[in-house]
Amino acid sequence: MKITLKVWRQKNSNTPGKLVEYQLDNISPDMSFLEMFDVLNGELTKKGEEIIAFDHDCREGICGSCSMYINGRAHGPQTGSTTCQLHMRSFNDGDTIIVEPWRARAFPVIKDLMVDRTAFDRVAQAGGYISVNTGSAPDANEIPVPREIADTAMDAAQCIACGACVAACKNASAMLYVAAKVSHFAVLPQGQAERTMRAERMVAQMDAEGFGACSFTGACSVECPKSISLDHIARLNREYLGAKLTSNNLQG
Amino acid sequence: MELDSKIPEGPLAEKWSRHKFGLKLVNPANKRKYDIIVVGTGLAGASAAASLAELGYNVKAFTFHDSARRAHSIAAQGGINAAKNYQNDGDSVFRLFYDTIKGGDYRAREGNVYRLAEVSVNIIDQCVAQGVPFAREYGGLLANRSFGGAQVSRTFYARGQTGQQLLLGAYHALSRQVANGKVKLITRTEMLDVIVVDGKARGIVTRNLLTGAIESHSAHAVLLCTGGYGNVFYLSTNAMNSNVTAAWRAHKKGAYFSNPCYTQIHPTCIPVKGDYQSKLTLMSESLRNDGRVWVPKNQQDAEKIRKGQMKANDIPEDARDYFLERRYPSFGNLVPRDVASRNAKYVCDEGRGVAPTGLAVYLDFADAIKRDGRKTIEAKYGNLFEMYEKIVGDNPYETPMMIYPAVHYTMGGLWVDYNLMTSVPGLYALGEANFSDHGANRLGASALMQGLADGYFVIPYTVGDYLATIGPGDKVAVDHPAFKEAEQRVHDMNNRLLSIKGSKTVDEYHKALGHIMWDYCGMSRNAEGLKKAKKMIQDLRAEFWQNVRVLGTNEEMNQSLEHAGRVADFLELGELMVDDALHREESCGGHFREEYQTEEGEALRDDANFTYVAAWEYTGDNKPEVLHKEELVFENVKLTQRSYK
Ligand code: SF4
Ligand code: FES
Numbered sequence: 001m002k003i004t005l006k007v008w009r010q011k012n013s014n015t016p017g018k019l020v021e022y023q024l025d026n027i028s029p030d031m032s033f034l035e036m037f038d039v040l041n042g043e044l045t046k047k048g049e050e051i052i053a054f055d056h057d058c059r060e061g062i063c064g065s066c067s068m069y070i071n072g073r074a075h076g077p078q079t080g081s082t083t084c085q086l087h088m089r090s091f092n093d094g095d096t097i098i099v100e101p102w103r104a105r106a107f108p109v110i111k112d113l114m115v116d117r118t119a120f121d122r123v124a125q126a127g128g129y130i131s132v133n134t135g136s137a138p139d140a141n142e143i144p145v146p147r148e149i150a151d152t153a154m155d156a157a158q159c160i161a162c163g164a165c166v167a168a169c170k171n172a173s174a175m176l177y178v179a180a181k182v183s184h185f186a187v188l189p190q191g192q193a194e195r196t197m198r199a200e201r202m203v204a205q206m207d208a209e210g211f212g213a214c215s216f217t218g219a220c221s222v223e224c225p226k227s228i229s230l231d232h233i234a235r236l237n238r239e240y241l242g243a244k245l246t247s248n249n250l251q252g
Numbered sequence: 253m254e255l256d257s258k259i260p261e262g263p264l265a266e267k268w269s270r271h272k273f274g275l276k277l278v279n280p281a282n283k284r285k286y287d288i289i290v291v292g293t294g295l296a297g298a299s300a301a302a303s304l305a306e307l308g309y310n311v312k313a314f315t316f317h318d319s320a321r322r323a324h325s326i327a328a329q330g331g332i333n334a335a336k337n338y339q340n341d342g343d344s345v346f347r348l349f350y351d352t353i354k355g356g357d358y359r360a361r362e363g364n365v366y367r368l369a370e371v372s373v374n375i376i377d378q379c380v381a382q383g384v385p386f387a388r389e390y391g392g393l394l395a396n397r398s399f400g401g402a403q404v405s406r407t408f409y410a411r412g413q414t415g416q417q418l419l420l421g422a423y424h425a426l427s428r429q430v431a432n433g434k435v436k437l438i439t440r441t442e443m444l445d446v447i448v449v450d451g452k453a454r455g456i457v458t459r460n461l462l463t464g465a466i467e468s469h470s471a472h473a474v475l476l477c478t479g480g481y482g483n484v485f486y487l488s489t490n491a492m493n494s495n496v497t498a499a500w501r502a503h504k505k506g507a508y509f510s511n512p513c514y515t516q517i518h519p520t521c522i523p524v525k526g527d528y529q530s531k532l533t534l535m536s537e538s539l540r541n542d543g544r545v546w547v548p549k550n551q552q553d554a555e556k557i558r559k560g561q562m563k564a565n566d567i568p569e570d571a572r573d574y575f576l577e578r579r580y581p582s583f584g585n586l587v588p589r590d591v592a593s594r595n596a597k598y599v600c601d602e603g604r605g606v607a608p609t610g611l612a613v614y615l616d617f618a619d620a621i622k623r624d625g626r627k628t629i630e631a632k633y634g635n636l637f638e639m640y641e642k643i644v645g646d647n648p649y650e651t652p653m654m655i656y657p658a659v660h661y662t663m664g665g666l667w668v669d670y671n672l673m674t675s676v677p678g679l680y681a682l683g684e685a686n687f688s689d690h691g692a693n694r695l696g697a698s699a700l701m702q703g704l705a706d707g708y709f710v711i712p713y714t715v716g717d718y719l720a721t722i723g724p725g726d727k728v729a730v731d732h733p734a735f736k737e738a739e740q741r742v743h744d745m746n747n748r749l750l751s752i753k754g755s756k757t758v759d760e761y762h763k764a765l766g767h768i769m770w771d772y773c774g775m776s777r778n779a780e781g782l783k784k785a786k787k788m789i790q791d792l793r794a795e796f797w798q799n800v801r802v803l804g805t806n807e808e809m810n811q812s813l814e815h816a817g818r819v820a821d822f823l824e825l826g827e828l829m830v831d832d833a834l835h836r837e838e839s840c841g842g843h844f845r846e847e848y849q850t851e852e853g854e855a856l857r858d859d860a861n862f863t864y865v866a867a868w869e870y871t872g873d874n875k876p877e878v879l880h881k882e883e884l885v886f887e888n889v890k891l892t893q894r895s896y897k
Contacts, residue, residue, distance in 0.1 A: 012808070030525045030645070038530055038759065045757045050804050051812055055318065057491040059531045061639075062416055063322045078642075085642055110462060111809045118439065121319050125431040129424035130383045134303040134708045135374070137381035141338060144392025153385040154410060157417060161321060190383050 001027040001088060004096040005040065007052055013108050013116075019098065029089035033076065034059060034066065036088060054113040059084040061225060064160030067167070068113055069100040074164035074223040082162060082225040102163050104172035106210045119209040120161050120177060126205035127198040128181045130190050143189050156183040158226045165220035165228075171212030176220040178206050179236035180228050186239055196243035203240055255508075255867055255882045258669040259363035264888050265345075268367040271670070272713050276720035283308030285724035287471040288715065289456055290314070291443045291498050294323030295415075295700060296683025297477030298422035299707030305434035306425075307712055312469055313426065313435050316442040316461060316493065316814075321423040324479060324491040325703060328415025329536050331399055331407035332700040334372035339396050343404040345369045350889060351402060352698060355588070356663070356691020357841035357857065358891045359511070359865075361884060363670060364688045371709040372701050376408055378708055382421040386410050400537055400589070400696025407697045412536060412635055418700055422707070441467075442814065443498045445738040446474060446505045446679060447728070453679035454728040457738045459746075461814060464807040466742050468735040472727055473678045473715055476502055477707070480662035480684040482515065484822045484829065485774070486766025488659035489521060489534045495818040496825050499666050499685050507674035508867035508880060510687035511664035512825065513833035516694055516842045517775050518660035519592035522643055523612035532658040533643060535615075535636055537696050540585045540592070542620035542629065543653065547613050549573045551603040558608055564616075564652045575599055583896040590693055590842055590855070591896060593657035597775050600656075607654050616652035657775060661699060663690045663842060664832070667867040667882075671714035672706060675867070678718060682706035687865070692841025746806045749816045754799030758816045761796045765789065765819070769826055773833050778846040782834040786827060793823040828868055828877060835879065838862045852897070859891050 003024045010017025027036055034056050041051040057065040066083040070076035076086045091097065099113065107115040145153075157180070165176035182199050185191030191198070214233065221230045260271040278286065286309050290301040293315040301313040317323065335348040348369035353360060376394070380386065386408050387395040399407040410417035429435040438458075445457040447470070455470035481496035482488040503509045520535045548554045549571050556562035575595055577584045585592075596613045599605065606612050621629050626649060630637070637648045644654070666674050666681035668688055673680050683703040690698065728734065772785035796819070804810045839848040839855035840862070848856045865882040 028526055028528065031528050032530070032643075035528045035530050039528055042757050042759060045801055045803060045812065046755075048803065053809055053811055057317070057322055057493050058324065058327045059492060060327060060533050062327045062413065063324070063491065064319075065317070065322055081642060087643070087645070089645055114809070117318055121321075121427065121437075121439075124424070125427040127431075129428045130381065131428060132378075132381040132425075133306045134299075134378060134425070134712065137374075137377040140336070140376045140380040141393050143380075145388055146392050147388045147390050150385050150388040153383070154417075157383075157385050157410075157420065158413065160416075161319065184385070185383050188383050188385070190381055 001029060001091070001093045003027050003036070003091065006096065006098045007113070008100045009052065009112055010109050012111055017109065027088055029087070031088045032059065032084060033068070033070070033086040033088065034084050052113065053111040056084060061085045062160060064162040067102050067115065067162055067164070069102060069167055071098055074102070074167040075225055079222070080225060080227050082160070102167035104166045104211070106172065106174070107163060107166065117161070117163050119211070120163065120174070122209060123174070123178060123202055123205045124181065127194065127201035128185070130185060131194060145189060149187050152187050153184050156180045156228065156232050159228055160226060162225060164223045164225060166211065168219045168223035169212065170217070170219070171215060173214040173220070174206050174211040175214035175233050175236065176224060176228055178202050179232040182236045182239055183232040186235065195239065196246055199236065199239035200243045255667070255675070255880050256669060257361060257882055258671060259361060260670065264362060264366050267363050268370055275713055275717040278716045278720045280308060282724065284310060286310065286719050287312065287727070289469060289471040289474045290477060291456065291475065292323065292477035292479060292685070293320035293423070293426065294325035294477060294479060294683060295419055295422055295703030296685070296707045297323070297475070298419065298426045299704050300475055300477060300682055300711050301435050302422060302425035302429050303708050303712045304715070305429035305432070308434070311429070311435045312438060312471065314438045314441050314443060314458060316440060318439055320426055320437060320439070321420060323419065324494050325419045325700070326416045327491065328700055329412045329534065330538065331397065331409035331414045331697040332375070332418060333399070333406050333695070333697045334376045334408060334701065335369050335406060336373050336376060338394060339405045341404045343406045347404065348372060348406065352689070352695055353691070353889050354894070355695040356693050357855070357894065358691065358859070358863070358886065358889070359840055359884065360689055360691030362886060362888055367710070368689050368702060368705050371705045374709055375701065375704045379418060379421050382424060384410065384417045384421045402695070415700055418704065422704070444501060444742045444817070446502045446676070447734050447738055448505050448676055449728045449732060449734045452677045452722070455730065455735065457735065457742055459742065462809050464805070464810065466739050468730040468739060470728055470730045470735070472719055472722065472724070473680065475680045475682060475711065476666065476685050477682045478685045480665065481822070481825055482659045482662050484765065484826050485659040485769045486762050487524065487529060487532050487770070489518065489532050492531060495821070497818050497821045499681065500821040500825055502666065502674065502676070502679060504870050506676045506870070507679055507681070508667040508869050509664070509828060510667040510865050510867045511692070511832065512829040512868070513773065513836060513843050514663035514692045514841060515659060516589065516661040516663060517593040517657045519589055519596060519657045520615065520655045521658035522640065523607050523654050523656035524609060533639070534658070534660065535640060535653070535655060537589070539615060539633060539636060542632070543585065543615040543617050544574055544619060545576050545585050545592070545596070545613055545615055546572045546574045547599045547604040547606060554604045554606060557606045558610055564606070564614055573599070573604070580896045587896045588693070590844065593775055594844060596657055612654040612656045614652035615655045617648060618652070621649065661694055663687065663692060663694055667865070671717065672711055673714070673718065678722070680711065680715065682711060692843055743806070745817065746813060749800065749802045749813060749820070750804070750806065752798065752800050752802070754801050756799055757801055758812055758819050761792065761800060762815070762819045762822070764792055765823055765826055768792070769829070773830050776844040776846050777833050779834060782830050786830045789823065789827045789830065796820065796823055831877065832866055832868065836862060836866065850893070854894070857893070
């Protein structure tokens with residue numbers, strides 16, 4: 001396959017970037033999208049040009065590192081998959097493909113296609129956990145958890161923190177990510193003690209990081225590689241409202 | 253140096269509790285006077301960092317990822333073993349211990365493995381309390397499955413994403429300690445050296461991957477939780493960034509490296525497609541419960557398949573060779589990982605492999621679908637079939653899957669004693685980075701167990717003993733010349749890599765090394781091949797240092813430079829793996845020497861001469877390493893020959 005790539009090149013966060021065009025003549029349809037970048041980077045090195053920086057690691061759709069905005073879609077045209085799971089057979093010979101980094105105020109560009117997503121970690125640190133020290137846990141079967149509850153928790157907990165939801169949202173809102181985390185704990189009996197505080201603190205941190213407001217368009221869920229459902233956003237809204245009504249901690 | 257494993261005296265079942273009682277404690281008020289460095293934030297690192305911070309120590313945790321949650325533990329699929337015996341099917345701590353020792357082909361320490369089995373039950377409690385959404389029965393209790401041929405159901409799982417959920421549990425615990433200010437989390441930073449002063453580990457030197465800044469960090473103890481070295485093969489199921497650098501640089505500072513030749517090849521991975529291939533994807537072992545493995549009986553048919561002139565379904569039943577069922581009538585398709593892998597290699601070597609490369613065998617679900625219906629198979633394996641289709645572009649409900657073995661896990665690693673301390677006092681290795689619990693072969697669902705056992709339940713006790721012995725004052729500041737010298741060495745190495753300006757990319761060298769390792773030190777090895785490989789690696793290494801091309805500078809985000817440093821270390825480790833494989837004149841677990849096999853072609857151990865842990869000591873650049881032996885003592889199990897006929 002012959003492919004024309006237009007790739008966002010940006011030296012660092014202080015320098016403006018631009019799209020640069022590359023021609024690739026020998027692309028196999030069985031190649032993954034990132035393997036195409038490996039090939040391109042090999043060619044660039046041979047030519048003495050700096051390679052294109054991008055985040056990637058597991059290349060099997062679970063670590064959440066890869067993050068390319070391809071032809072206007074987070075993770076490209078295939079639904080329910082990450083950039084690393086996309087293969088060239090999803091494109092046609094002769095296609096032009098535009099590849100950009102995630103665009104969001106809370107995710108500044110580091111270099112080329114690599115962005116800083118540590119805002120997600122700070123939101124998790126604000127309350128995305130159950131406070132239980134090592135060694136203090138009761139027997140694992142002491143508290144039964146109904147299967148549907150465990151399944152719902154698992155549906156939410158599958159989020160890989162890739163940030164596609166933010167990139168896909170016109171407001172760059174992080175609601176789907178935050179909702180997935182809040183939901184995961186809110187439905188489990190183990191998560192009850194800190195339930196109100198958690199929702200409140202995580203939402204406050206989300207706002208502080210500069211993510212936009214949620215206008216419930218659903219673009220996030222469509223582009224989410226783990227198909228995290230909008231139901232979790234509805235749950236987060238209930239949790240948050242409930243927290244506001246019951247909590248003593250009313251600022252934020 | 254004498255190798256002292258520090259295995260406690262006394263009956264097996266009492267060793268750990270006696271030992272814990274004997275360990276020195278750090279007074280709660282004094283814990284905040286100690287600094288501990290944790291390198292790596294996978295299962296072992298994140299669980300250790302969180303647990304130590306909960307105790308009150310000051311922890312600095314390092315990861316080269318942008319987030320602690322991206323460590324490769326996240327990709328583990330199958331599950332985690334624990335001797336809970338919730339299913340009332342006869343499991344016990346002793347049985348889990350026994351299965352692990354036997355599965356490791358009697359090349360692991362009894363004391364360590366028993367402790368692992370013992371704390372396995374606490375891990376599940378801890379994870380459930382953290383909110384890990386394990387699979388449940390309708391009654392709300394935890395579900396289990398049997399895994400990897402185990403005869404009891406002791407594997408806990410969270411769909412096909414158990415590693416992800418366990419790592420998130422540890423990541424959440426870690427995040428809480430970051431918020432509490434007890435863990436300082438340093439991301440996008442790679443450890444490039446360990447500092448040893450007066451025979452004790454004193455800290456590390458790192459490179460900030462965003463700015464290139466080379467920095468020193470001092471502490472009372474350093475924990476390496478940096479995973480395995482499977483990427484020495486270039487193609488493996490490991491993540492792209494997984495590497496041996498932290499462990500290897502520690503090795504060069506005096507930490508012995510044990511059993512590097514013990515590598516695990518997983519039988520069910522998606523085969524290599526082309527030269528551009530960057531990594532291999534595992535298809536869960538559970539597929540062998542229903543899939544039948546076969547290749548055509550004759551080479552002509554196989555060749556036609558390879559050329560695309562015939563399809564799998566064109567081969568009539570009587571022209572198919574279900575080689576595992578034929579050779580192992582009682583275990584059939586469920587033989588252990590190493591046996592299944594080796595047999596796939598043999599039939600491909602005979603020219604009967606399928607796929608254009610000739611390196612693939614079929615895993616066929618047609619009979620299972622006929623027997624149980626498509627619905628049932630879909631319920632069991634739907635997500636795996638989908639994943640396969642995404643990668644290969646074939647529908648496994650209609651055409652048999654193609655699979656081939658791939659490097660998956662490394663049992664070898666830094667030598668540690670019972671306290672997880674390496675041969676350098678104050679330097680510890682946890683999880684896959686150490687060699688300790690899996691012997692020559694790891695059982696399915698045991699890697700997650702070991703990572704979390706080390707981090708949650710072993711190191712919090714054992715590190716205290718060391719710290720209490722040295723005292724809070726025994727620390728070296730970062731302005732000590734040892735730190736400055738190490739910083740300089742790191743600078744020099746990076747500058748050297750950048751100044752070669754040769755003609756080949758780092759990737760090309762990495763691939764070349766991978767080919768050598770796979771061909772001569774992979775699924776089966778022999779003396780002649782290993783000797784050849786040793787020479788080839790030496791030559792490749794020499795060429796690398798003359799002809800590699802790394803562009804850009806040190807003072808910026810530079811992924812080529814990062815990769816170059818890691819490949820430089822792999823080029824040294826590869827030679828040690830070959831030395832280790834050559835010296836071990838027996839076959840055991842993942843180490844199969846063609847010269848040492850039974851008449852039926854199975855691994856033939858030599859217990860009289862090789863019942864020991866090989867621990868290699870680095871003696872200088874391009875000098876032969878010195879072998880130390882730690883004899884393994886078996887008091888509770890009888891060594892037997894594995895048989896799966
Ligand atoms: S919710 Fe989906 S899109 Fe958003 S971070 Fe999680 S996995 Fe990625
Ligand atoms: S590289 Fe891990 S999800 Fe894509």
